Amino acid sequence: xxxxxxxxxxxxxxxxxxxxxxxxxxxxxxxxxxxxxxxxxxxxxxxxxxxxxxxxxxxxxxxxxxxxxxxxxxxxxxxxxxxxxxxxxxxxxxxxxxxxxxxxxxxxxxxxxxxxxxxxxxxxxxxxxxxxxxxxxxxxxxxxxxxxxxxxxxxxxxxxxxxxxxxxxxxxxxxxxxxxxxxxxxxxxxxxxxxxxxxxxxxxxxxxxxxxxxxxxxxxxxxxxxxxxxxxxxxxxxxxxxxxxxxxxxxxxxxx
Numbered sequence: 001x002x003x004x005x006x007x008x009x010x011x012x013x014x015x016x017x018x019x020x021x022x023x024x025x026x027x028x029x030x031x032x033x034x035x036x037x038x039x040x041x042x043x044x045x046x047x048x049x050x051x052x053x054x055x056x057x058x059x060x061x062x063x064x065x066x067x068x069x070x071x072x073x074x075x076x077x078x079x080x081x082x083x084x085x086x087x088x089x090x091x092x093x094x095x096x097x098x099x100x101x102x103x104x105x106x107x108x109x110x111x112x113x114x115x116x117x118x119x120x121x122x123x124x125x126x127x128x129x130x131x132x133x134x135x136x137x138x139x140x141x142x143x144x145x146x147x148x149x150x151x152x153x154x155x156x157x158x159x160x161x162x163x164x165x166x167x168x169x170x171x172x173x174x175x176x177x178x179x180x181x182x183x184x185x186x187x188x189x190x191x192x193x194x195x196x197x198x199x200x201x202x203x204x205x206x207x208x209x210x211x212x213x214x215x216x217x218x219x220x221x222x223x224x225x226x227x228x229x230x231x232x233x234x235x236x237x238x239x240x241x242x243x244x245x246x247x248x249x250x251x252x253x254x255x256x
Contacts, residue, residue, distance in 0.1 A: 003247050004245055005046055006234060006246065007048050007079070007200075008223065009224035011026075011052055012062070013051075016029070020052070020177050021177035022176050032049065033072060037072050037074070040075060042227070042232070043249055045220070046077045046220070047074070047076050048079040049065070051081065055082065055083050055105040060085060061083040063092065070097030078099050078100075079102050080098035080101055081101070084105070085105065085109070090103070090121065094121060094125065100126070102128075102129045103165075104131075107128055107130075114164040128168045129168075131173040132171065133149070134185055138151060138189065139151075140152060142173060152191070167219065168190075169222070170186050172201030173201060175201055177224070179226065180202065180203075180208055184208070184212060195217070198222060200222035203222065204225075206237050206240035207240075209223075214243070235249040
């Protein structure tokens, strides 16, 4: 049986790692590379570096940050998200050390380029990110750059070229940063039952993580703010996920 994963999410804004609350309020944590190194040492299965203001400001990916993180010699796979405008950006991010790329704005602007990118990098290197909310019993997909939303039905999904990505991350953007508030109906409403899902946004308590990770189409859960409160949070969460096939919890000392 394939193991399910716990992803440590590092939200980066204006070059600093932050705690995010609904993508509306932020508290500083410090240098992203320090937070990333901690998650690597504490035993995350993957680390997602999400630079949330890069596409909005047209800056492109934070390649300098990727270079600093590559110099750390991490043992944990890194997913990079933020400012990826086209295939060239994604390829450069991989060349600088990202193991996988998460795309968001490209799904609105250049979805057809996912096919070319998948042929170059392999679809296992690509994740689609969909910030979603539930309204009137249906999923709505949010364009975070302008705040517009559209119904996330089969017609919308058919325009995204999702056959060229390996997984889809669904973020409950409304409840992001609120402990235990993730809307568990989200993965059940997603129309593509065969597409592996990553979940994020308000996931913190072990009991809730156990419920969502027990769903057949959910392969990983992302946890952000709640991993930064105490050093052994990842180990504690994994120990509490009874019956969920997880990689064993581990902890690396400061010495490498």
